[in-house]
Amino acid sequence: MIAHRGSPEPSPFSPGYGRRPLVFGGHGVEIAELTEVFETADFGENQSVLISGLRGAGKTSMLAQLQDAARANGWLVISDDAGSGLMDRVMETTIPNLLNELAPDSGKRLTSLGIGQLSAQWESVERSRDVRPLLRRDLIALSTVLAERRPHSGILITIDEVSSGKARLRELSRFALEISHAIGEGANIMVVFAGIKVDLDALLEHDHTTFLRRSRELDFRRLTPAETRHVLAESIRIGGKTIDEDALDLLVSFSQGYPYLVQLAGDYAWRSSEASPTISLADARAAHGRAITAVERRVISRVFQDLSEMDQRFVQAMAVDFGRTKIADLVQRLGVSDQYVQVYKKRLIESGYVQADGRGHVSFSLPYLGDYVRSMASDRPDADGRGWDHHPPPSRTGRGQ
Template structure:
């Protein structure tokens, strides 16, 4: 049965892990990382740490890198840091990659004595004469890929890094195997993604010293021009126009938060139906739906992740509509400045809060302050100022 539609499907992608049509920010980093897939000149990009809050674009970046690597003939191992990572990679991911290789390459790998293939050159089992090690697999794959024209390598992306003790032990062992493969000359790029505190916990493990020299990407909010570009270009590619006042409102609604950019754009597009343009009325229709959705799907969960003292800190901040003076937080919490500085540092490293001029902080996550104020209602120098002050969020 064919379903006829009189409208174009939305070009926005607010779903988890979906690659956006237009990727905003980090253009230089992305270009340099993808260049490695062509040149094999790794430089500082052999290991990469991508930090950021939920919905900040980390997983989308991994998707962009994976597509770019595959397009240049690289093999891609993609997983998350949940229990059983090592077994999944060695017993499922790598055998699956073997099936993608041509017969000559598989014959070359069989000759190395690591994998057993049948007469049809299909994977059967791993030889057990030598204890199987991930480093051996990666070196073997890298060696045969280096003989391809053009030569290629292996990209490994691990999302959702966790700082739980059990997870860190397995991740540390996994990273150690990768470091040995790299030390043996394997053409491997590894990318770990998570919130900053969890990545820092990983880097501090006993066997992950090589990660301390990783390239670091910190995903926060897009700038106002970047936000405008992502919205306008996505709409253009999708086949519509957007009125200037509608675009201005969508920029203001989304506040540079990548997930909210996709969400607001998607709601506005759907509101426009079969019309050729997204109008101010469409943007207004998207406003409450997008803000409500991000509060339920992201902000409420972020708030639940906070400790009791973290919540006291952000509650003290939420008493102000804009930035908050540290001295006021000290007074409102009734504790010492040194005590407040500890929680300030932790919240900044987590990505929920950012410095906003000397002695001031503000929320990094749009609408977090509004969310806290709504819950409560129910029960100097400009250096480092946030340029989103020029784009206050619209009133609910």
């Protein structure tokens, strides 16, 4: 008779997009300082915040952390992404829903404040309006009612996935302008934009975003080895298991502090252990290949495809080296001037994919990007050492090449 172990416990790791990690890695000081704003409504430098970083670096998770902290302190939260129609979604749906939750018995008060977009619950309220509805008026009205009912609270606005597309930047700049006017008229608002740095920089260069240029900036990249170990070990502990030290060492080593990969590595190792109370080295080894393959397919391949043709050539020239690359070698490999290389070096560093690595050198900051680029260029052989050049496709006539 076969003895069955107990049912496996659910994984404590969250590799899915936008899911809150059980243990948030790093940025503890920043989280504490921003949370203090929700407790005191004393903004300091935190009236507007820009969160930049790699895909999978934890930007969306950070927004979720802030949203939870704001709600816990009685703040209202407006959360959206920078997709087309942002202004309409916020004015026609989000703000009316918040008003219904906040003050369902305050129709006359809201009308006197000049609220422009009312949900069906408010349509019976008599009101007159001679001017076009403005987001700034709605935010001021919402902030005023909130202050009467919940003193020392405010409104947190988080906008994710900032894009540098021209149409989206125009709408985002209008959105930012309305927020700046509302803040200027006394509304208690903290606004947080998140995206890749080059896209955030493009937003700052646009019209009507002057107040955002004084924002506090948070840069999300890789966790330190100690932070990575803490996230893995603490998540496993909270989940109800233990992990062998050599298994933990391997997970830390191959996840390279990349937050999305940390969650993938832990999740695969946890599931490999099934109902066992301990994650072993064999489980960590089973997770290794699966996690790297998954991150290459889901993140790194898309990052590479998003790069311009010259950016791709730049990283391909870097990938020749299995470590840091000399700028002088890039000049030679690309056949361009040093000044030209410096322009693309700056772009890729600001995007978070490349980092300066000593005087006159660069290296990849996105783990496994170099490996992925090399794998695309390689002619991977069969077990007999013979690659595809020894296996040409048949011609359509069947007579060979």
